[in-house]
Amino acid sequence: xxxxxxxxxxxxxxxxxxxxxxxxxxxxxxxxxxxxxxxxxxxxxxxxxxxxxxxxxxxxxxxxxxxxxxxxxxxxxxxxxxxxxxxxxxxxxxxxxxxxxxxxxxxxxxxxxxxxxxxxxxxxxxxxxxxxxxxxxxxxxxxxxxxxxxxxxxxxxxxxxxxxxxxxxxxxxxxxxxxxxxxxxxxxxxxxxxxxxxxxxxxxxxxxxxxxxxxxxxxxxxxxxxxxxxxxxxxxxxxxxxxxxxxxxxxxxxxxxxxxxxxxxxxxxxxxxxxxxxxxxxxxxxxxxxxxxxxxx
Numbered sequence: 001x002x003x004x005x006x007x008x009x010x011x012x013x014x015x016x017x018x019x020x021x022x023x024x025x026x027x028x029x030x031x032x033x034x035x036x037x038x039x040x041x042x043x044x045x046x047x048x049x050x051x052x053x054x055x056x057x058x059x060x061x062x063x064x065x066x067x068x069x070x071x072x073x074x075x076x077x078x079x080x081x082x083x084x085x086x087x088x089x090x091x092x093x094x095x096x097x098x099x100x101x102x103x104x105x106x107x108x109x110x111x112x113x114x115x116x117x118x119x120x121x122x123x124x125x126x127x128x129x130x131x132x133x134x135x136x137x138x139x140x141x142x143x144x145x146x147x148x149x150x151x152x153x154x155x156x157x158x159x160x161x162x163x164x165x166x167x168x169x170x171x172x173x174x175x176x177x178x179x180x181x182x183x184x185x186x187x188x189x190x191x192x193x194x195x196x197x198x199x200x201x202x203x204x205x206x207x208x209x210x211x212x213x214x215x216x217x218x219x220x221x222x223x224x225x226x227x228x229x230x231x232x233x234x235x236x237x238x239x240x241x242x243x244x245x246x247x248x249x250x251x252x253x254x255x256x257x258x259x260x261x262x263x264x265x266x267x268x269x270x271x272x273x274x275x276x277x278x279x280x281x282x283x284x285x286x287x288x289x290x291x292x293x294x295x296x297x
Contacts, residue, residue, distance in 0.1 A: 012186035040182040052211035063132030070114030073138040074099030080205040089226030100146040117149025131158035140193035142170025166197040217289030225265040
């Protein structure tokens with residue numbers, strides 16, 4: 001394969017003397033290059049917005065969001081998927097991250113896994129992929145066979161597909177309905193796409209899930225109203241969220257959360273709409289889970 005045309009594989013002229021740099025010079029060079037990442041992501045914002053809308057539409061009809069990738073790209077997808085349940089209070093199966101080689105590949109390289117197009121098909125079949133789902137392929141190079149195989153299978157089922165790549169005109173971008181291509185330029189360490197490319201990919205997956213979940217009613221103002229209280233820190237955060245949203249004291253926030261069976265969203269609605277738990281639940285159901293609409297503001 002010819003990698004010479006991929007910017008992710010080219011040498012960075014600003015770091016040709018990398019092996020002679022001091023620690024501070026290395027950190028400075030990396031910081032300078034990292035500043036380019038948000039600008040590259042900015043160019044893909046319209047496509048990112050389309051992916052947010054596609055994920056929201058999938059969720060509303062009972063579908064799921066899948067990330068597929070290999071190596072760093074796969075790990076970033078798995079990471080984003082794993083953070084959705086505690087942040088947004090959703091089921092673990094709502095956002096799924098698949099990495100070539102399976103969970104073992106999160107820690108160890110699995111030889112040849114990313115080159116197997118059929119492996120991703122098997123992984124998606126194991127999760128009963130259907131036309132209601134959205135599949136996002138992540139590949140810094142834009143040519144990973146595992147990702148291409150998964151995107152092609154997803155399209156054959158009628159799924160909406162999207163791709164995140166760090167080379168323009170990428171193969172995964174051409175294979176998907178939506179191409180999110182953030183060309184960040186050559187890496188400080190040639191070909192090490194866990195650096196700028198990985199940062200760009202992380203920024204994009206952050207936008208996709210956060211945007212879709214907020215539009216699903218998982219936020220009131222900019223507060224996480226479906227946060228799961230799984231430890232003391234998150235219990236305190238839940239109280240703080242209710243206090244910020246309603247202006248009540250901590251004791252009332254805690255009592256209302258308990259009265260709401262632990263639901264921060266329900267507690268906020270109870271206070272702002274001056275109603276019972278049952279009435280708050282009815283208001284939220286009518287409003288599609290959105291606090292702002294439930295309280296009539």
